[in-house]
Amino acid sequence: MSDPATAVDPIRTAFISTAYLGAAVSFILGLRGMTRPETARRGMQFALGGMIAALAGTLVNHEVVAYQWVLLGLVLGSVIGWPLGMKVAMTQMPQRIAISHMFGALAASLVGIAEYWKHHLDGVALERPQMAALGFEVLFGALTVSGSFMAFAKLHELLPGRGITFPFQNAVNLTVFAGTIGLLVYLVVDPTATWAFVAMTVLAFISGFSMVLPIGGADMPVVVSLLNSYAGLAASATGFALGNTVLIIAGALDGASGFLLSVLMSKAMNRSFSNVLFGAFGSAPRASAAQLGAGGEMKEISLEDAATALRYAKNVVVVPGYGLAVAQAQKAVGELAELLEGHGNEVRYAIHPVAGRMPGHMNVLLAEANISHEKMVEMEEINDSFESVDVVVVIGANDVVNPAAKRDPGSPIYGMPVLNVDQARRVLVLKRGKGTGFAGIENALFVEERTSLLFGDAKSTLTRLVSELKAM
Amino acid sequence: MDFAFAELTIFVLAGFVGFQVITRVPPLLHTPLMSATNMISAISLVGSIVVAGGNHDTLSTVLGTIAVTCATINLVGGYIITDRMLKMFDGGAKGGHR
Incomplete structure (x- = not known):
């Protein structure tokens, strides 16, 4: 049996057991640190300490005799792990x-x-x-x-x-x-x-x-x-x-x-x-969703008009989606927001839990662009206040703003909680092309009266919006 | 079967604690949370080191060494990337930027 607790030397056994107990406690405390952004880093350092203690405990296990193989694994793992962390x-x-x-x-x-x-x-x-x-x-x-x-x-x-x-x-x-x-x-x-x-x-x-x-x-x-x-x-x-x-x-x-x-x-x-x-x-069947989508045309808007709308919007909400990640447009969003805030406009970010490809995906991207986490608002918190929003900027998001989820029982996403973007005064949609989203579902929001579209790569659109605004 | 029951108790209680703690993690930090639990799962090092260094037979040593490598990748890479992400959130909180 490879149970370390059965090691012969009682002092060594006690050391190993204590190290493992300490590691277990440090992991729980480390995760507890993750409940707040301010304490999260400290928590992880704590967990790392626990891990090193557990590692030390294992290395003195009497069953471990061939250290060269252990060392080889540790070195190889570090060499591969380092770039996977840094790069x-x-x-x-x-x-x-x-x-x-x-x-x-x-x-x-x-x-x-x-x-x-x-x-x-x-x-x-x-x-x-x-x-x-x-x-x-x-x-x-x-x-x-x-x-x-x-x-x-x-x-x-x-x-x-x-x-x-x-x-x-x-x-x-x-x-x-x-x-x-x-x-x-x-x-x-x-x-x-x-x-x-x-x-x-x-x-x-x-x-x-x-x-x-x-x-x-x-x-x-x-x-x-x-x-x-x-x-x-x-x-x-x-x-x-x-x-x-x-x-x-x-x-x-x-x-x-x-x-x-x-x-x-x-x-x-x-x-x-x-x-x-x-x-x-x-x-899933798409017939009825397609019907809804056929109800209108998408209206394209000029960069100049879009910039004007944003410039005079007191209250702006950005809705990021997977398209933002694909276009790597997070820094461009940050620049745009900085400009607008310079004019005294309020900019917030509405985050749908499944926007992107993993939990919290959008938050990480926005944080990379130095956007404060206090401005990232969860869906439940922001969903009742869209009526007072002057302009919503949807960037590469589709299903998470699709009103069909609320209105159309035939839609494959019917019943899914979505952001109430359709209640805002005006909606600007940045979209790569005229096609449907990742799930292949038509979106009635895009053809609504209050919606205007800017087609093209989100990053270049945003960059051009920024220069347009600067010129104003 | 006695030993299995004691361990099952630990498993259930740890799962319960985990559930309680993780429920309080805001969606904001869900990605770092995932990479943090990934790093913590590198604790399988304690199992793989014993296999790699056990000097039992060639196959066990090879499998063990690969296992140590994989777990170390998660430990080193997981820690660095989690810290990189958390640093960004931390910076935002201090109001250094927008």
């Missing part, structure tokens, strides 16, 4: 998070596989509870590795962002997943069945791919959160398998966080998990 742009954060779920889950599954392999080599059968823990670890781990890789590939546009569907997909996916669970049960009954272990690992790996394959870009916030939760559960299962409590605790924290975020994201889209996972958003 990645804020706009690439969704895929960055997705790939780190993959690394976390890969570490957990490899430990599980090695643990099973060791018992197989030694000819010692695993106890059933331990087998169950190992099985869960490898199942969740393998599924998260491939699922996160798929999410990464889609977010990084290595694969098309739209869901990829084929006939009987749900039936196939469910069969593969049921097979994976069946093999896990079989393994618990007979832990020596090596073939079942291999088959389960392979099937879980395939499950991850097939689970994320049909999911489109707009649903990514839920998927990324769910994978976060799975990665945590895999880590927790590792703790069960190794009898290591700090792993159980850290995994549970991670799992709870991911689960909570995915619940919040699903709610913000008025959809259930099963609908996100099996609904294949893009394939």
